Amino acid sequence: xxxxxxxxxxxxxxxxxxxxxxxxxxxxxxxxxxxxxxxxxxxxxxxxxxxxxxxxxxxxxxxxxxxxxxxxxxxxxxxxxxxxxxxxxxxxxxxxxxxxxxxxxxxxxxxxxxxxxxxxxxxxxxxxxxxxxxxxxxxxxxxxxxxxxxxxxxxxxxxxxxxxxxxxxxxxxxxxxxxxxxxxxxxxxxxxxxxxxxxxxxxxxxxxxxxxxxxxxxxxxxxxxxxxxxxxxxxxx
Ligand code: FPP
Numbered sequence: 001x002x003x004x005x006x007x008x009x010x011x012x013x014x015x016x017x018x019x020x021x022x023x024x025x026x027x028x029x030x031x032x033x034x035x036x037x038x039x040x041x042x043x044x045x046x047x048x049x050x051x052x053x054x055x056x057x058x059x060x061x062x063x064x065x066x067x068x069x070x071x072x073x074x075x076x077x078x079x080x081x082x083x084x085x086x087x088x089x090x091x092x093x094x095x096x097x098x099x100x101x102x103x104x105x106x107x108x109x110x111x112x113x114x115x116x117x118x119x120x121x122x123x124x125x126x127x128x129x130x131x132x133x134x135x136x137x138x139x140x141x142x143x144x145x146x147x148x149x150x151x152x153x154x155x156x157x158x159x160x161x162x163x164x165x166x167x168x169x170x171x172x173x174x175x176x177x178x179x180x181x182x183x184x185x186x187x188x189x190x191x192x193x194x195x196x197x198x199x200x201x202x203x204x205x206x207x208x209x210x211x212x213x214x215x216x217x218x219x220x221x222x223x224x225x226x227x228x229x230x231x232x233x234x235x236x237x
Contacts, residue, residue, distance in 0.1 A: 015030075028073070092124030
């Protein structure tokens with residue numbers, strides 16, 4: 001496993017609702033078990049050689065779900081962000097976010113800011129949580145920042161490079177993910193890390209996210225290691 005492990009793995013944690021439905025449980029229970037599945041990944045990832053994990057916790061589209069489910073997911077986020085704050089003290093992991101946090105409850109925004117600040121110099125596994133996140137929304141906000149700089153006369157349109165766009169995304173300076181895992185068998189990007197995953201390998205499994213284990217993570221990494229990554233070129237070049 002040691003060689004060629006993806007440094008950054010992004011995860012679309014799909015299938016929580018189906019997991020709960022199969023057990024006649026409320027959907028929120030599926031999300032809760034999903035948060036526990038994430039804990040398993042965080043505990044294992046560092047020893048596998050993974051440095052960054054980005055997870056899709058709440059999309060810009062998820063507000064359309066029933067109020068009870070939105071409240072439930074927000075409650076889980078609040079609970080886990082506080083748990084991560086307590087745990088960071090005895091561990092080495094660092095937490096960040098991507099997404100437009102301004103739509104979240106003010107106390108949750110404060111908890112996230114406190115956790116980010118407190119863990120920012122840590123060198124262990126780096127978790128980025130996507131909350132009120134949409135890839136298009138993130139790119140739109142980056143374009144607005146650059147447009148403002150052009151308007152202010154600080155920047156010429158021809159100075160806008162791919163690098164400059166990357167630097168204005170929420171995820172900067174985290175490197176792009178090499179591997180995106182999607183559970184529950186759906187073949188969609190769902191607006192997740194659109195810019196950053198341009199050359200990522202996708203690993204799709206039928207497993208529902210709450211059932212995803214460390215063995216499954218190892219299988220995803222093995223699958224990645226068997227891929228021939230060309231970045232648009234030819235590997236013999
Ligand atoms: C997709 O499953 C999952 C979500 C929309 C929410 C994921 C959120 C968590 C796991 C909460 C915890 C996060 C952290 C960072 C602690 P779905 O509801 O679309 O499943 P379905 O397709 O089976 O209905």
